[in-house]
Amino acid sequence: MDPLSLVLQTFGVRADVFFTGNLCNLQDFSEESGQRGHLHILKSGALDLIDKRGKRLRIEEPTVIFFPRGEQHRFIPDAESGADLVCATLEYAKISTSPIAKALPSHLLLPMKAYPKFPVICDALFAEAFSEEYGRITAINRWLDLFLIEILRTCLQNNLITTGLMAGLAHPKLAKAMAAIHTEPAKHWTLDSLAAEAFMSRAKFAASFKDVIGQTPASYLLDWRMTLARSMLKKGKPVNEVAEAIGYENSSAMARVFKKVVGVSPKQFQLRGDQ
Template identity: 50%
Template structure:
């Protein structure tokens, strides 16, 4: 399985379109708990984007404006033209346990004219969003899901991220190692095994991994296992079952690692999040 499919298979995210049309007045977007992201796709018109730090960006070409973790922002449409937009929330089961959300920058912008694949899907999305055909809402939600996957492809292919998981997946020597870790978190990985996959010495591999990903291979492996564990706990799996899935000999061993990383036991974390 390829480097992106492996992550998307394990961690759910989907788009829920809540607006399509001509935006003619100021709109604020905020997710205080950071549980959802936002994506705005500009079809025509113009707008000014104001982020949570007060920075202003004028956007006058069809573009994608993507806030993966719901950072507060404001859209001010052009007072004459307005702004024809499709806006959606990006829903995660739990944003703090979703490595995709955590690996992306706070904000990404893509001008559609520079990205043929995004432009092609956006054209189809706009055709559905600005029409009144039957089945319109589920159609645009699913098209927006496809659009998100294409945005993630562009992030990987265009080196938009300089450090972290996605930077590692973009690196020719590290991508295969990280993809294998993602596919088999239960495997008894060692630094030597990882280095062999990268066709590097252990020291050179460790240094490169830390420079590109921002943490040691061992730390990354633990983080990935905890993310997979959290995802499985959200699905209702028992601690002992989860331990087997992520490479710990029993529930107690997982609980020690989980508590050290997350701050609470997996059982408490599961009960809190399933109740919420």
């Protein structure tokens, strides 16, 4: 499985449409809990975007307006034409641990004409959004999920993500080491063996990994193993099976590390309802 697919599958994010049509009145958007993001796609018309600092920007062409962490913002549509929009919330499995939410800038403005693949998906998305077909909401959400993947690909390909896991996936050498960790978490990885995967010297690899991803390779490996442990435990997997899958000699060894990182034992984690 490719690295981006693995991240999306492991951490989870989905789009839920909440508005399609012509916006003709001032509209405020905010997410007080910080648990959801906002994705807007301007099809036609024009609007003024006002961010949380009061900065005002005029948008007069088809554009993707993306607030990954639900920052407060406001739209003032053009008085004559209004603004034809598709708006969705982004629902993360858990935003505080999502590398997608953490890695992206506070907001992105992506003109449609600058990214040739955007219109291909958006034409189908808009056809559903501005129709009255049965099943349109479900269809819109499916197209939005596909479009979100294309946005993430665009961010990686155009260096719009500068730190964290997602930035590592965009790095031609570090991505090889990360892919090795992701696909073989149970392997006894060392700094030397990971550097070899990246075709880098030990010192260069360690420095680059810390600079780009913001963690040491050992810390990242631990975090990935604990992420997989959480995911498997949520699915009801036995602790000994989880321990074997992520590289621990036995369930007791894994449980000690898990409690130190997560704050509760694996069994307690499985019983909690706020995971």
